Amino acid sequence: MRKRVTLVKYGISSGFRGEGEMDEDLLQKTVEIVRRAKRVVAFTGAGISVESGIPDFRGPSGLWEKFDPMEYATIEAFQANPKKVWGMLKEMAQLLDRSRPNAAHRALAHLEEMGLLSSVITQNIDDLHREAGSRRVIEFHGTSRNLVCMICGRIYDRRAVTLDTLPPRCVCSGVLKPNFIFFGEPIPWGAHLEAKEEAGRCEVMLVIGTSAVVSPACDLPVLAKKQGAVIVEINLEETQLTRYISNWILTGPASEILSRIVGAVSEAIHCRSQAV
Numbered sequence: 001m002r003k004r005v006t007l008v009k010y011g012i013s014s015g016f017r018g019e020g021e022m023d024e025d026l027l028q029k030t031v032e033i034v035r036r037a038k039r040v041v042a043f044t045g046a047g048i049s050v051e052s053g054i055p056d057f058r059g060p061s062g063l064w065e066k067f068d069p070m071e072y073a074t075i076e077a078f079q080a081n082p083k084k085v086w087g088m089l090k091e092m093a094q095l096l097d098r099s100r101p102n103a104a105h106r107a108l109a110h111l112e113e114m115g116l117l118s119s120v121i122t123q124n125i126d127d128l129h130r131e132a133g134s135r136r137v138i139e140f141h142g143t144s145r146n147l148v149c150m151i152c153g154r155i156y157d158r159r160a161v162t163l164d165t166l167p168p169r170c171v172c173s174g175v176l177k178p179n180f181i182f183f184g185e186p187i188p189w190g191a192h193l194e195a196k197e198e199a200g201r202c203e204v205m206l207v208i209g210t211s212a213v214v215s216p217a218c219d220l221p222v223l224a225k226k227q228g229a230v231i232v233e234i235n236l237e238e239t240q241l242t243r244y245i246s247n248w249i250l251t252g253p254a255s256e257i258l259s260r261i262v263g264a265v266s267e268a269i270h271c272r273s274q275a276v
């Protein structure tokens, strides 16, 4: 039997706030706007991958209890002591290698396949959207798929590089760094541009599993909202977007909520095509 999903609704324009059990009407409304909108964009954070076994920064976890991200995930920390930070990165690589996309990643890939999702903008570096089959993925913070030489910029496939001796090094002897950004590094230029374009043009933005506190990523839903998009949040809990930016929030696990939304969209399309 399906677990019940709690839904919290904020009537932004009226300032009304209601709270209660799952409102099937709002889930249905999400299905309708996703089905009818010309451009739907998904904006995802660490929460979408929690059900794949990769801990987010907020919830209880193994990795981030052992390695404080503020100590290990800054570019200053990496530059000061790449060997120490690679100790954490090696464990992270092992975790990533064990992880597989979950139903939420697959639901978004299915939505794109149906022609109903323009892109996924992700803050995640775990590559699970691509693995699930999503084709247009904007990796706002880069990716763990590759390593880049800090000196000559040469790119390596992460899985092809041995981590027996840390830090791994380039043929030019430069230190290799994952091709994602650490706190303190700029957003990859192309990804930033593309993400802003997508956010500015979409009619619906699904904001999934992000606490929306990491800047400038957290500006994307604000930009989309300013351009008139409907913002639907999917999260286990309210975030700083919920009250002022989101039109409504579907509270529960992303895998369950997205499976329901995409399942219903798919069914509606199927019924319509059989009727004509």
Ligand code: NAD
Residues within 6 Å of the ligand: 044, 045, 046, 047, 048, 049, 050, 051, 054, 055, 056, 057, 058, 059, 122, 123, 124, 125, 126, 141, 208, 209, 210, 211, 212, 213, 214, 234, 235, 236, 237, 239, 252, 253, 254, 255
């Ligand atoms: P965050 O850790 O700040 O917040 C995660 C959010 O996801 C929380 O609001 C939480 O309530 C929600 N959440 C947790 N489990 C969920 C589930 N099953 N369904 C729906 N929502 C769920 O993550 P953030 O906002 O993405 O910011 C952290 C930064 O660190 C980002 O840059 C992020 O990409 C990076 N990070 C990435 C990964 C990854 O690549 N998988 C993992 C950890 C952190």
